Amino acid sequence: MSGTEPLFREDSYLSTLEARLVRVEPDGGLVFDRTNFYATAGGQPGDTGTVELPDGRHIAIVDTVWSPDKLDVVMKPESSADLPEPGETLVLHLDWARRYKLMRMHTACHLLSVVCPYPITGAAVGEEESRVDFDIPEAAADKAAVTAALMELVNANHPIAIRWITEDELDADPGLVKSKNVKPPRGSGRIRLVTIGENSSVDAQPCGGTHVSETQEVGEIHIGKIEKKGRENRRFRIRFGSLPPA
Template sequence: MTEVLYRADSYLRETTARIVSAEAAGIVLDRTNFYARAGGQPGDTGTLRWAGGEVPILEAVKGEGEAILHRTPEGAALPPPGTEATLVLEWERRHRHMRMHSAMHLLCSLIPGAGVTGGQVGADKSRLDFDLAEPPTKESLTEALNALVAADHPISDTWISEAELDANPGLVRTLSVQPPRGSGQIRLVRIGPEEAPVDLQPCGGTHVKTTREIGRVEVTKMENKGRQNRRISIALVEG
């Protein structure tokens, strides 16, 4: 099992860890600040350093059981098990994923009642697919998104039991991907105050602390991907 540190602190840029195993498929450590690819969010990249060496981490992915694999270039020199090492995130990329993922939750809040049929978080652009006959216009969505960003809503998480989720099935917006089960607990990401959230839904991804940190967002494209499948793409506007 790999202890996942990003759930408690998604801003942890580096951490020390001990090598559990190091093979061609990837390196497993006893703990990590790297997000493993899941739910449409890419796995983190960065660098693993130890006394006498370092290796690039091409992506973190899920391994067997609760292990996280840190993939390395083919033929790279790997540290032996038991080695103490330091994991350093490629922070700018991770932070863009955090901003994008939070913006996607805001987009969900602006299209209530429509199931999400797919999605992909990206550093440069992201998308959500909705089971929706007629979406709002690009201009109106862009304006509404940036109003929510400017409102500086807090973003936090909480945990509920699987039984509580079963009693509130409307919390799940995604039709293609269901929250992971088995541990008995489901993580919810909340945007806004507890008594009147802007958005509240199960999510295992990484997020920023407030909507203002997202920065300006633009709806860049809207596409028909089926009779009632509408793809909405967004991008961060820098500068």
């Protein structure tokens, strides 16, 4: 069974899309043959937006998730009233302002993993603030130094791209996986890599999320706080804007 075609994996900038409604779930969730809406996974929240009906009405989408079998993307409407019929071709509109913030933030998290090359124990992407948890010695945490290193990568405007490798290639290069507790999903035979820099010179790691196409798009960011979450666990909070004066 093929399931929903997740076009966001190939084109993060696809903000509007025509798609055929395959079915309506018992709870009102909409399943299309293809979608540009990212489904919650890997610390990145699901997309919101609207579905445009043939008569011009819009149905608000408040969340997007994977089906339990991970085959279909399920778009959750604000209300189950007056839902369209399966078989109709509708227009899917992302809340682009929100998505673009999440793309910038997710990319910032990858840059942080370059600046802080330690095992990742957790992460969450947000619209205004993201966090990455590292298994890291206390002496290695300095907000100003990390912020400066992050902005150096942002301002260098490195290209960001997607490429696919086989599961065997991943096994041959286990250092690509930075997460200490979560491994890339297997079973499809291939792994999606997000690369930064020419020929992956800055970074390459498995990731299913959405990202900007060059680091300069991330914009001004800083480390707002570093929290101690255990003997060697440090939580770095990334925020938009410049580092406030000490």
